[in-house]
Amino acid sequence: MKMRHKTEILTIAGELFSERGYHGTSMRELGRALDMKSASLYSHVKSKEELLWEIINHTANRFLEHARSVPVDISPEQQIASLSRGHLELIAQNLHYATVFFHEWKYLEAPLHDRIKAQSEEYEAFFYRAIEQGVQQGAFHITDIHLAVRFVLSSLNWTYQWFEPEGDLSLERLAEHYIALILNALTGEP
């Protein structure tokens, strides 16, 4: 009859949702993983969707927090490097949450879905402005900044699909190589 904290429930929910999907995980399975009855979960959350929302919203906030912490008075290259490194670290160090975030956010109901969408756009704007600065300063050679933002974020996001925290490839090495590839892509002559 030991009491659970909400964060403990969210952690296990993140594991199960990332492995089997939100719709593929039942409250009974989650209860079983926590050694409690599914009915007891409802004293911590008011619905299954609340679990999904908390995982996704928490992750979105962490992405935004990091982006806001990147200085804007460093070079565009350094901004892109810092944004990219933070992005990869967040994914690699919170693989379950990141997987749920990327994989399941579209299953949130409309108002919540829209809030995440707005946060994503705010987040992308940090990449946009860094690349824009780089173009203005002549460091980057990009004719479609929006497309370049998509390209950079695509290469970073997909990491959740294959990265193994216990594998041979360290996060440091991954980040170093990816940042080099991204900066090459942005600076290359047209």
Next chain:
Amino acid sequence: MKMRHKTEILTIAGELFSERGYHGTSMRELGRALDMKSASLYSHVKSKEELLWEIINHTANRFLEHARSVPVDISPEQQIASLSRGHLELIAQNLHYATVFFHEWKYLEAPLHDRIKAQSEEYEAFFYRAIEQGVQQGAFHITDIHLAVRFVLSSLNWTYQWFEPEGDLSLERLAEHYIALILNALTGEP
């Protein structure tokens, strides 16, 4: 009482699975979208998972077919360009199937899962060999080819998450810009 073809069922299943997920779509919903009872679906397929398998296997085969059709006696740059263009075309022109492929393949049962995994590795090898050739010829400056393959495929794969076939951005323009960014990334000085 009009008869349905299996491809028609698969097309609608692809739409529903891509929008609501495999676990989030019921056979009754699929039947409703096809104007038939869910029980009747079982004269076409033996299980819900067969629908998922056919969509994913068909998509995997099309990816492989294109990769095999790319000549190996053209320059590494041209090989990467052709592989990338084909990849983007396949996603953009089969957005529902591609979404199901990327999003739901992990929900296949182990033996089917393994077959798709093997096909994915075979597919990645085409990118690997093209980049390897480019490195040997001095055109690409890459120290970790596996990581470069991941990077390239990541940037391409994520397209299914945001591309709108009816939107302002044409497939041609997308492919042109992405190929330039990818080749920049691979050729850039270290």
Next chain:
DNA sequence: CCTACCGATCGGTAGG
């Protein structure tokens, strides 16, 4: 945190 339970829905089958 539990037991007991609700109506709804699930994938799938029998038999025509």
Next chain:
DNA sequence: CCTACCGATCGGTAGG
């Protein structure tokens, strides 16, 4: 392709 139906499971509530 249909009607009728199966046992299992779903998210969630009542009441303690």
